[in-house]
Amino acid sequence: MLFSEKLRKEADEIYQGIFRHPFVEGLGKGDLDPESIIHYVKADFEYLNAFMNIYGLAIAKSTRREDMAYFHEQIAFVLNGEIHPHNNLCRVAGVAYDDLKGFPLPPTADHYVSHMKSTALTGSMGEILAALLPCPWTYYEIGKYLMETVQPKPDHPFYEWITFYAEDEVGQITNELRRRLDTWAKGVGPDELEKAKVAFLKSCQLEYRFWDMAITKEIWPFSVEQEVTTS
């Protein structure tokens, strides 16, 4: 069994939990609370900015030009592609996307970003790939799950969101990340594999919590000034 297949098996409980999460259910039913959508988009815009930072850290650690080209391409996808599902969410919530940019990360999103950043700074290439993988992989599976269970028509409020993540492009991104991780896994010992597994599972848990964060509109306990990562 490939390393990524083993990871997927270990994380199955988390994936199943994500498919049944109230936010994902709300995407399928089309009845999400607009305030939860807004909370999610604010956090996700900054999360995706941090994701690009992490690809940059991966480039800094790359020793092969081919790896540099790969991470560079992935940055372009986040930069230009993921605005579409965000625009869909904003339209349904009745807000302008620009008004949701530049907010500090809520605790869970901050935790997720810190996990990926520290992995990128201190971990091996395999650990970095493992920490990044749940991002496209859980969304790709959510997209496919909603396509199958809801079979949305173009007039479904989240048609664009669902079809974006269920599309081949996100599938290919997931498969390429898996392929790279599986290639890396063939050349390392059990200790290295264990560390990558831990990084992967933590990202899966934090994917689940990211949806919770949106439903509960999680905030910091005190409203003091906070760092904003981008403008």
Ligand SMILES: Cc1ncc(CO)c(N)n1
């Ligand atoms: C938190 C999170 N995970 C995954 C994706 C998919 O790219 C996203 N937009 N946000």
